[in-house]
Amino acid sequence: MAGTVERDPFAPIEASPRGAGLLVAVAGLFGLAALFGGLSPITGPLGMLVGLVAHVKGHRYGMPVTVAAGVMMIVGMSITLYLR
Numbered sequence: 876m877a878g879t880v881e882r883d884p885f886a887p888i889e890a891s892p893r894g895a896g897l898l899v900a901v902a903g904l905f906g907l908a909a910l911f912g913g914l915s916p917i918t919g920p921l922g923m924l925v926g927l928v929a930h931v932k933g934h935r936y937g938m939p940v941t942v943a944a945g946v947m948m949i950v951g952m953s954i955t956l957y958l959r
Contacts, residue, residue, distance in 0.1 A: 895934035902926035902937075906944035910951040919948025 905922030909915040922944030930937025 892933045895929045895932040895937065898925050898929035898932065899934050899936045899940050902929060902940045902944055906940065906947040909944065910947040910954075913951070913955055915948045915951035915955060919944060919951065922948070 902922045902925040905918045905925060909919035909922060912918060923941050926937055926941030926944055928937075930941060
């Protein structure tokens with residue numbers, strides 16, 4: 876078509892950083908729930924997903940909280956397996 880500019884599908888997405896701090900806090904809470912709540916297979920990946928969304932939105936703690944949620948998930952699953 877004439878006059879249309881195609882967007883590069885591999886170009887970074889311009890995401891609004893609005894609400895990224897709340898997403899980091901929610902990801903941390905999901906990580907803590909994975910560690911202490913006994914629902915590691917559910918809340919761990921949710922925490923990692925929310926942390927990645929915060930990272931994409933540009934929050935500086937998005938990736939560290941994603942890694943922390945993953946570690947807390949693994950430790951929570953190990954504790955649950957050990958206590959059974």
